[in-house]
Amino acid sequence: MKVSIITEGFENTGYGHITRCISLYQAFMDRNIYPALYINGDEKSKSFLSNVNYELIDWLTHPAQLIKKIINSDIVIIDSYNAGKEFYENISRFTKILLMIDDFIRIDYPPGIVLNGSINAELLPYPKKSNIEYLLGTKYIPIRKAFWEITNRKYKSELESILITFGGQDIRNLTIPVLNAITDYNPELKISVVFGNKDGNKYSELKSKYPNAEFYYSINEYEMKELMINCDLAISAAGQTLYELAATGTPTIAIAVAENQKNNINEWHKAGFILEPIFYNDINCIKKIIEQLNKLKSIRLRKKLGNNGKIKVDGKGSKKVVNHLIEKYCEEEGFYLRKAIDIDSEPVFNLSNDPAVRQQSINKNPITWEEHLQWFNSRINDKNYLFLLAFDKDDKFIGQIRFQIEEESAIVSISITKEFRGKGLSKKIIKAACSKLFNERNIKLIVAYILPDNHASINGFKSAGFTQIGEENINDEKYLKFVLKRD
Structure with a gap:
C-alpha cells in the first residue's frame, strides 16, 4: 500500500500540522505500512521528524514535483492551511482515497474524506454531499503515539x-x-x-x-x-x-x-x-x-x-482514522498489499509449507525453518525482488505474491492461504501487484510458470490479463508459460 502524507510547518506559523500528520504516520506503521511524508517547511521542522521517512519539498510552488512522487498512491492525506481547492482536486486524480484534514471548513473540499478532530467539530455546518464523508470530533483527533x-x-x-x-x-x-x-x-x-x-x-x-x-x-x-x-x-x-x-x-x-x-x-x-x-x-x-x-x-x-x-480524548484518534482508511480501501479491493518485513517470516513459512502450495511449486520438498529464514531475509533485502503480502481489513494474512526481477522482466509466483482460497481474490491480487511493479520499476514483461493441472492458478492469471505463449521444462517437469506485457 502506497501512502503519501502532504503537510507544512514553519517557524512563524508553528508545527502543529506536522505533529498530527506524524501521529497518522505512526498509526500506519502500527499496521506495518510505511508512508512517505512530504513537507513544505523550514530547516527547524526537521527537529520533529526523527525516525520518519520524509522529504522537504515546496509542493505549493512546485506541485508537479510532488505529483511525480505521489502518483499511484493508494491513500493521500493533505493537512494544509495554504493549499487551495484546485490543489486538492489535482491531487485527487492520483489516488484512490483522499483524506483532507480541516479545522474550520476552510474551503469547499472535493470528493473524499474530510477529517476534523477538533472539539465539537461534529456541530459545525459542513455541507452534506454524497461524495464526501466526514470524520468529525475528538474521537478522531490525531495525537502522537506516546498518548495512545x-x-x-x-x-x-x-x-x-x-x-x-x-x-x-x-x-x-x-x-x-x-x-x-x-x-x-x-x-x-x-x-x-x-x-x-x-x-x-x-x-x-x-x-x-x-x-x-x-x-x-x-x-x-x-x-x-x-x-x-x-x-x-x-x-x-x-x-x-x-x-x-x-x-x-x-x-x-x-x-x-x-x-x-x-x-x-x-x-x-x-x-x-x-x-x-x-x-x-x-x-x-x-x-x-x-x-x-x-x-x-x-x-x-x-x-x-x-x-x-x-x-x-481517549488517545485512539490516529488509529481510528487509519483503520477507517484501510477498511475503506478494502471495501473496494477486498484486500491491501504491503511489502514483506522481518516480522512476516513465520506466516510466510507456514504458507510456503502448506502441502497444496508445495505440490504446485518447482521445489516440492518441505522447507526447514533454517532454510526459510536464510531465504526470507535475503529476499526482503534484495533490490531485485519485490515481495508483497496481502491482508484483509482486519490484518488477516491472505497470501503472498513475489517477483524475481531480471533486467526488464520479472518472474511472478503467488500463493493464497487455505482460508481465502476460492474467493476470487487471486486474480485481483495479481492485477494489483503487477500494476504496482509496472509503476515502480522499468519492467516490460512479467512471466508466470504454472503446472498444467493447476486450473485455479491458470484461471487467476488469465483473468489478470496474462496470455499463454508456450511451455517450458523445469526440473524435468512441464510448466505452462504465461506473460503479461506493459501496456
Missing part, C-alpha cells in the same frame, strides 16, 4: 508543580512573562518549561535566575507525556497540545495565541476542560492566568477539569 495509552492520573491535594509550554514555536513570546508571573506568585512552585525547538543555549542563563525551574528544549513526545503526567497543572497555548493535555487528564490554563485557536479554546471551555478562555492580546492576560491559578488550587476543580478532558 495513558495510565490513571493521581491528583495531589496541594498545587506543587506546573508545566509551561507554548508549542513547538512560542510565536507570541509568552514563556518568559508567564514564568516570571508564576515565580512571583509562588517561588516554591516547581516549574517545568518547554521551549519547543528554540535554541536551548539562548536560555542557559535562566537556570540560575529560576532555581525551582527545569528547562527543556526540543523534547520528544514520550518526554512530553511524562512532563504532563507528573505536573499538577499546565499552562499552554490552545492548539494541538491541548488534545494531548486532555488525553493525559492534565488540568490546564489555556491561552489562544492565534486566530485559528479561538474556536478551539471556546469549545474546550464549553466541554468543561478549561476555565474562562484567555487570549494572548488581552491586556489582562497575565492577570487572568494568576486568577485561574488561584482557583485551581482546588483539587476538586482540577480533578473535574482533568476528567472532562479524558472523557473527550
Whole structure:
C-alpha cells in the first residue's frame, strides 16, 4: 500500500500540522505500512521528524514535483492551511482515497474524506454531499503515539508543580512573562518549561535566575507525556497540545495565541476542560492566568477539569482514522498489499509449507525453518525482488505474491492461504501487484510458470490479463508459460 502524507510547518506559523500528520504516520506503521511524508517547511521542522521517512519539498510552488512522487498512491492525506481547492482536486486524480484534514471548513473540499478532530467539530455546518464523508470530533483527533495509552492520573491535594509550554514555536513570546508571573506568585512552585525547538543555549542563563525551574528544549513526545503526567497543572497555548493535555487528564490554563485557536479554546471551555478562555492580546492576560491559578488550587476543580478532558480524548484518534482508511480501501479491493518485513517470516513459512502450495511449486520438498529464514531475509533485502503480502481489513494474512526481477522482466509466483482460497481474490491480487511493479520499476514483461493441472492458478492469471505463449521444462517437469506485457 502506497501512502503519501502532504503537510507544512514553519517557524512563524508553528508545527502543529506536522505533529498530527506524524501521529497518522505512526498509526500506519502500527499496521506495518510505511508512508512517505512530504513537507513544505523550514530547516527547524526537521527537529520533529526523527525516525520518519520524509522529504522537504515546496509542493505549493512546485506541485508537479510532488505529483511525480505521489502518483499511484493508494491513500493521500493533505493537512494544509495554504493549499487551495484546485490543489486538492489535482491531487485527487492520483489516488484512490483522499483524506483532507480541516479545522474550520476552510474551503469547499472535493470528493473524499474530510477529517476534523477538533472539539465539537461534529456541530459545525459542513455541507452534506454524497461524495464526501466526514470524520468529525475528538474521537478522531490525531495525537502522537506516546498518548495512545495513558495510565490513571493521581491528583495531589496541594498545587506543587506546573508545566509551561507554548508549542513547538512560542510565536507570541509568552514563556518568559508567564514564568516570571508564576515565580512571583509562588517561588516554591516547581516549574517545568518547554521551549519547543528554540535554541536551548539562548536560555542557559535562566537556570540560575529560576532555581525551582527545569528547562527543556526540543523534547520528544514520550518526554512530553511524562512532563504532563507528573505536573499538577499546565499552562499552554490552545492548539494541538491541548488534545494531548486532555488525553493525559492534565488540568490546564489555556491561552489562544492565534486566530485559528479561538474556536478551539471556546469549545474546550464549553466541554468543561478549561476555565474562562484567555487570549494572548488581552491586556489582562497575565492577570487572568494568576486568577485561574488561584482557583485551581482546588483539587476538586482540577480533578473535574482533568476528567472532562479524558472523557473527550481517549488517545485512539490516529488509529481510528487509519483503520477507517484501510477498511475503506478494502471495501473496494477486498484486500491491501504491503511489502514483506522481518516480522512476516513465520506466516510466510507456514504458507510456503502448506502441502497444496508445495505440490504446485518447482521445489516440492518441505522447507526447514533454517532454510526459510536464510531465504526470507535475503529476499526482503534484495533490490531485485519485490515481495508483497496481502491482508484483509482486519490484518488477516491472505497470501503472498513475489517477483524475481531480471533486467526488464520479472518472474511472478503467488500463493493464497487455505482460508481465502476460492474467493476470487487471486486474480485481483495479481492485477494489483503487477500494476504496482509496472509503476515502480522499468519492467516490460512479467512471466508466470504454472503446472498444467493447476486450473485455479491458470484461471487467476488469465483473468489478470496474462496470455499463454508456450511451455517450458523445469526440473524435468512441464510448466505452462504465461506473460503479461506493459501496456
